[in-house]
Amino acid sequence: MGQNATTSANSFLVCGLGNLGQYCVSVLKEFGVKVNAIEIANIQNWKIPDLPDLVDKLIIGDCRQLKILEQGEIRQCRAILIVTSDEGVNIAAAFAARSLNPDIRLVIRSAQDNLNELLSQNLGNFVAFEATQLPAKSFALAALSSETRGFFTLENRLLRVVRVPIDVSHRWHHRQIDEINSANRRVLTHTRPGKPLLKQFYQWEVDTKVLPGDTIAYIEATENLVARSARPVTSIRQLCAALLTGMTRRNLRSKLTLFWEESSQTRRVAFVSGIFIVILFLCGTLLYKSQYPNITWQDALNVALVLSIGGYDNLFGQLQLSFPIPWWLHLFSISLTVAGTVFVGILYAIMTERLLAARFQFSKRRPPVPKADHVVLIGLGRVGQRVAQLLQELKQPLVGVHATDLEPSVLSQMPLISGNIRNALNRVNITTAKSVIVVTDDEVANLEIGLRTHAVNPTANLVIRTFDPRFSENVARMLPYARVLGAYAVAAEAFAAAAFGENVLNLFSLNKQTTLVTEYYIEANDTLNGKLLAEIAYGYGVVPIYHAKAGHQSAKFMPSDDTKLIVGDRLVVLATIEGLQRVERGAIAVTQWFVRVERANSSEAVFEGAAIISRIAGCDMQMARTLMNQLPATLQYPLYKHQAYRLANELSKSQVSARIVRTPN
Known part of the structure; x- marks a missing residue:
């Protein structure tokens, strides 16, 4: 949720001053807030040299103890960030913190997804991240030569x-930037x-034409994943389940078609x-x-079943039949037995295939190393495995070391x-690789590996x-190509943003800046309440990409600037x-147009x-x-340049x- 800039709860507590904790303190202090910290022992060598001056109050002790x-x-703090390297300590400290302050926001470091969900339900006002996995997408994208x-x-x-x-040759060549925006796209x-x-995010001149050599960054909402999220029906068992649960659905035919195509x-x-x-x-x-x-229906079913599983001789094996039977029914019985025998043979074949596949599953070999234009991923710990999954989702040829x-x-x-990494580099076609990602611990x-590969x-x-x-900093300065x-x-940055109550859904790097995908639920005292999205976008320098009205099912991607937020x-x-930070403080830019x-x-x-102007x-x-x-006249209501430009266009x-002017006269 967005917060009122005048809130009295402007203190934060960070537990654990390792690498992550020190960075969290540094980022929080950029907001101009009070930050206290707890560390289990005195730190002799700070990773961020000036950090001791940033901490308002440093306590040495165990953050699980109530007196510490x-x-x-903690009773005066708005949020506590528990970011030690021990997940057990973090969870224990979260319970202790909640017992002392029922309203404090808990932001902890934990990779236990299922446990985190249970903790969120029981502790409330709780969010958990795994620090080492948050940047995985940044590593994957940095290795791509694509535009994404x-x-x-x-x-x-x-x-x-x-x-x-x-x-x-680009389709946007010589178009105005505002013309690139659409119902599913926003220029960043x-x-x-x-x-x-x-340096400022989301700043571009609305009336500028796009010229050759320019670079445009944008976000677009593309594929609807509802259909893709349903796994394709590729087995008889899945098909039967679909038939039993979906007989009344209109998509039964599509399920059958998908089963046939995928089988x-x-x-x-x-x-x-x-x-x-x-x-x-x-x-x-x-x-x-x-x-x-x-005969009863049960007897009729039994006769048909016996014939279906190849039991013809059980009924007609005697020299003299014990009951009269027409020739056509006798012929049908033979046909049913033959068909049943064939079907049983098919079932045996499928079962044999499955058994053999299961028998040799353990000895199944991995795919061969790509020859060229592939990604070499070195280090397959938790981060490396997550990077590999992302690259596979992006259909990138890949080899792991x-x-x-x-x-x-x-x-x-x-x-x-696998094996010695230095020796393994000779076996991954490193000379023809398009990217190398080195993410060992x-x-x-x-x-060293980076220097060797370069x-x-x-x-x-x-x-x-x-x-x-x-x-x-030293490596980046020494290796400008990396x-x-x-x-x-x-x-x-994700931990710090979450501490203010914002729900950070994702993050990525754009133009050497970390960009956070952040969710707000509007409350009465928010700095966002009652504002148009145009004011939020151009006043705070953020990009609204999704808006849902309170109590309404419908929602809008890339919502209109005219939308006004309510509680x-x-x-x-x-x-x-x-x-x-600007949203938090209510530090909105001044309107001048x-x-x-x-x-x-x-x-x-x-x-x-008149209706357009009001809207x-x-x-x-x-x-x-x-x-x-009273025309001609100037609207005595200052706007942001993008907002004024759009108003003039809509009026025309x-x-x-x-036309737009800089001064009201």
Whole structure:
């Protein structure tokens, strides 16, 4: 939730001053808040040299103890960040903190997803992250030579962040930037060749034309994942379940079609023969019951079943039949027995195939190492495995390198070279690789491996994982050709943002800045309450990408700037940590632009113009009508440049001549 900038709870407590904890303190202090800290022992060598000066109060002790938490002034704190390297300590400290302060926000470091969900339900106002896995997507994307800079899912929609260079053949060449925006797309940044990147996020000139050599970064909502999230029906068992649960659904036909397309030839034969034998079985039951009315339905079913499983000799094996039977029913019985025998043979074949497949599953070999244009991933701990999963989702050819072998079930579709990493580099076609990601838990080893790979393949994208901030700076300075990502530096921004009550859904790196996907639930005292999305976007420098009205089922991706937030609304934005700071403090930029309305071509244009002004500017309808009845006149309601430009364009579409000016006169 967004917070009122004047809230009295402006103190925070950080437990654990390892790498992550020190980064969290540093980021929190950028908000200008009070930060106390608890550490189990005195720290002799600080990773961030000036950190002791940033901590307002440092307590040495065990953060699980109530008296230590009280010394950290937990009762006056707005949030506590428990980020020690021991998950057991973190969880125990969370319970202790909740017992002392029922309202404090708990932000802990934990990788136990199921436990975290239970803790959230029981403790309330709780969020947990795994610091080492948060940057995994940044590592994966840094290795790609594609234009994609980030991707995430939101409400079953896939959202992509793309950075694309413009040339003369591009469809956006010579278009105005605001024309690129659409119902599913928002421009994030625009840069000219040779010009420095803008420090502020979401800043671009609305009336600028896109020229060759420019670079545009944008976000777009693309694929609806509802259909894709349903696993394809590829087995007889899944098909039967679909038939039993979906007989009344309209998509039954599509399920059958999908099953047929996705199934192997063996499964298709089994499916068709199964339907055929069931039909013959039912026909046999009906024929015997109709021909011999004195037998029961159970006896008729039994006769048909015996014939279906090849029991012809049990009924007709005697020299003299014990009951009369017509020739056509006798012929049908023979046909049913033959069909049943064939079907049983097919079932035996399928069972044998499954048994053999299960028998040799353990000895199944991994795929071969790609020859060229692949990603070499070195280090397959928790972070490395998550990076590998992401690269596989992106359909990237990949080979993993790890000091020890992995279980056959772990990343089974990925080629793997295990053993001494330095020797393994000779076996992964490193000279033809397009990217190398080094994410072992030893940053010195990561540097050495990075230098070796660059010497062998200087054209490959090189991504190196580091931990120590000073080490990261030195490596980045020494290796300008490499992407050096500090794992904790990226994660700390998510922890700090969560401490203020914001729900960080995802993060990615764009233009050398960490961008957070952040969710707000609007409350009465929020700095966002009652504002138009245009004011939020251009005043705070954040990008609204999703809005849901309170109490309404419908929601909107890339919502209109004219939308006004009310209590209970849900808003998801893209923002840097600086943007979240501005929202937190209510530090909104000053509006400086005005709209000068010259004339209206008709009385209908006067009426429509007033409605447009009220909607886009957010002013009172009476003010808008008064303006339209006194033309020419300037709207005495300052706007942001993008907002004013859009208002002038919309007025022109309604036959009202208008222009934007910097001063009201």
